[in-house]
Amino acid sequence: MKPLREAFYRRNTAVVAFELIGKTLLFERDGIVLSGRIVETEAYFGADDPASHAYRGVTPRNEVMFGRAGRSYVYFTYGNHHCLNIVTEEEGVAGAVLIRSLEPLRGISEMQKRRKRMHIHELASGPGKVTEALGITREHSGWNLTEKPFYVTEPEGAREEWLHIRATSRIGISRAKTVPFRFYVQGNSCVSKR
DNA sequence: TGAATGATCACG
DNA sequence: GTGATCATTCAT
Numbered sequence: 001m002k003p004l005r006e007a008f009y010r011r012n013t014a015v016v017a018f019e020l021i022g023k024t025l026l027f028e029r030d031g032i033v034l035s036g037r038i039v040e041t042e043a044y045f046g047a048d049d050p051a052s053h054a055y056r057g058v059t060p061r062n063e064v065m066f067g068r069a070g071r072s073y074v075y076f077t078y079g080n081h082h083c084l085n086i087v088t089e090e091e092g093v094a095g096a097v098l099i100r101s102l103e104p105l106r107g108i109s110e111m112q113k114r115r116k117r118m119h120i121h122e123l124a125s126g127p128g129k130v131t132e133a134l135g136i137t138r139e140h141s142g143w144n145l146t147e148k149p150f151y152v153t154e155p156e157g158a159r160e161e162w163l164h165i166r167a168t169s170r171i172g173i174s175r176a177k178t179v180p181f182r183f184y185v186q187g188n189s190c191v192s193k194r
Numbered sequence: 195t196g197a198a199t200g201a202t203c204a205c206g
Numbered sequence: 207g208t209g210a211t212c213a214t215t216c217a218t
Contacts, residue, residue, distance in 0.1 A: 042201065044201070051201070052201085053201080053214095056215085056216095059214080059215070060214085061213085061214060061215085075201085075213085075214090076212080076213060076214090077200055077201070077202065077212090077213080077214095078199095078200060078202050078203080078210085078211070078212080078213095079200090079202095079210070079211030079212035079213075080202070080203070080210070080211060080212080081202050081203070083201060083202085085201085098201055100201085126202070126203070127201070127202070128202050128203060129202090129203080132203095170201070171201075171202095172200080172201050172202070173200090173201060174199090174200085192202095195217105195218080196216105196217090196218080197215105197216095197217085197218100198214105198215090198216090198217100199213105199214090199215085199216105200212105200213095200214090200215105202210105203209105203210090204208105204209100204210095205207105205208090205209095206207085206208090
């Protein structure tokens with residue numbers, strides 16, 4: 001399967017966040033393919049979104065959010081965890097989709113090793129777990145996700161889960177708590193817990 | 195130079 | 207419910 005192209009990401013962030021549900025995220029490293037179905041995302045905008053890192057303009061950390069769509073934005077938070085985003089919108093406009101949860105597909109034993117957990121629903125059911133399962137750190141920020149080895153594709157088969165996608169407020173933020181910019185597959189055990 | 199904060203997780 | 211743990215940001 002071919003990677004999703006830059007034009008997919010160069011659109012409204014909430015639309016991209018919604019449409020990324022059900023797609024497959026892949027990272028091929030050291031001859032091992034790690035992949036999962038995206039089952040939970042959140043949209044973060046720019047100047048009009050007080051919960052976004054880009055709310056107050058460009059900083060050294062967030063500058064990739066203002067750059068070209070389809071790039072990774074990885075940041076370190078709470079002294080322990082990394083979070084993976086994919087940049088959206090036209091160049092010069094801030095936006096990114098936080099990848100909150102994956103349903104593991106390939107490379108499960110490698111994810112179990114990295115996470116020190118066995119159960120499928122513990123491997124990538126939260127943004128910090130996603131990056132730990134795939135071994136993603138700030139070194140992987142700014143990568144071009146429209147080409148291998150780190151990319152997103154259409155799922156195998158039909159995208160049936162669109163019927164079951166829910167939208168709610170975003171998790172873990174202190175501002176803009178009401179807008180429904182979180183999307184997830186209802187009933188999927190790999191979605192993060194409330 | 196310092197203090198506050200944080201798009202989290204695991205454990206009890 | 208709470209502690210861990212530190213990079214980032216903004217104010218001083």
